[in-house]
Amino acid sequence: MNSKQLQYFLTTVHKGSIAGAARELDIAQPAISQQLASLEREMGAQLLSRTFSGVTLTPAGDLFLTHATRLMDDINNAKSELRELVGKTAGTVKVGMLPSIGNVLSMPLIAEVKQNHPKLKLEISTGPSYSVKGWLEGRQVDIALTYEQDVDPRFMTVSPVIRENLHLVMANQATSSEYSHLAGRESIPFWALSQFPLLSPGNKDALGKLIEHYEKATGVNLQHNLAYSGQLMTGLRQVMQGEGVMILPTSAIFHLEESGLVSTLKIVEPEMQRLVLAATNKTSPLNEAVLKMLKVIKQVVASEQALQHWRGSLAFTDQSEMKGVLASGSLMSS
The missing domain is CATH 3.40.190.10 (Periplasmic binding protein-like II)
Structure with a gap:
């Protein structure tokens, strides 16, 4: 049993004939007759008495009418609520x-x-x-x-x-002699970052606040002497030119790392995260x-x-x- 059969049954009862239902639904009469016959076989009872003048409900059909009406109401309510929900997510x-x-x-x-x-x-x-x-x-x-x-x-x-894990981002170790001694390493301790000139935002920025927090927690002072525009892309251009290093998550540089333009080392001891x-x-x-x-x-x-x-x-x-x-x-x- 499906909603189409229920609709055909209810419309046929309402119109009093299969011909009337066909006109109402704009569907050929044989298609409606076929669906009604299939519904009766599934229900195991004759639901409609068919005559030349139209159709009437059998006792079984009269009982089924109550259930069919309730089922169609539930289906229509469900469709309405789903449409409302979809509308809300728009x-x-x-x-x-x-x-x-x-x-x-x-x-x-x-x-x-x-x-x-x-x-x-x-x-x-x-x-x-x-x-x-x-x-x-x-x-x-x-x-x-x-x-x-x-x-x-x-x-x-x-x-x-x-x-996210934070990393030291530098020019590619293979192309920059300044960082060649780090080749083969996967991580670097926080204290070792003090060896490199750092491109970093001020403490007005969330990353600047975080770097300052780690400096205070470890007692390690990093080199903040480089001029930094505060623009990520500009800073990364400086890094790729070997003008300094940055502390960043991989979200900021994964595409450059995959292209071999920069190298990264995970910051540890302590592990730097945000x-x-x-x-x-x-x-x-x-x-x-x-x-x-x-x-x-x-x-x-x-x-x-x-x-x-x-x-x-x-x-x-x-x-x-x-x-x-x-x-x-x-x-x-x-």
Whole structure:
């Protein structure tokens, strides 16, 4: 039994004849007769008495009419609720992110939304962490992908995404004699970073705050003497020209590493990491489109992490990652 058979049965009863149902549904009479006969065989009873003047319900048909009406009502209600749900997930979602995150996430996120979520429209803005924070506070974006160093529990609700490993990024060891002695190594202790001139943002930026935190925790002072524009792409050009090194996650440079333009060493002793968060403004109610986009973002992050484009551990399966991040903020469910 299917909804088509139920529809044909109810319309035939309502119109009093198969011919009337055929005109109502704009379907050939034999097609309706065939479906009704199939329905009766499945029910194991004759539901309609057929005469030249039309059809009438048999006792079995009269009983079945009650159930058929209820079933069609349930089907129509389900369709209506699903249409409403799909309608709620439609809409434009504005996402703000840092250039390092955008480098790994923007293109696959756009592709995923376009291919599998056509009712969603994605708008991406990239900028330094303090700009992304301001956009979220001013409701210029719906979702901000940022770092724990920039969490403000006064207006942010956050969900952990990935705890990323930070690396020393330098000119390719094979082409730069300055770094040739590091060839064959996979990691470098934090204290050894003090040997290299560092291109780093100021402590207004989340990364700058993190580097300063590790310097204080270890007692190691790094070389911050190089002029840095604050623009990621400009800094990476300087790195590739051998003008200095940077501390970055692989999300920012995986494409350059795969092309052999830069080399990376994981920073250890202590291991240098930072937590990426998806933040929303707690003063703005979340609609279905934003909730859906949050799930899509986590799905794409997991894919990029599996490809080793974004090295680290997924954090949205472990709420304990957030202990200590917010003393008085709330976490959205993952």
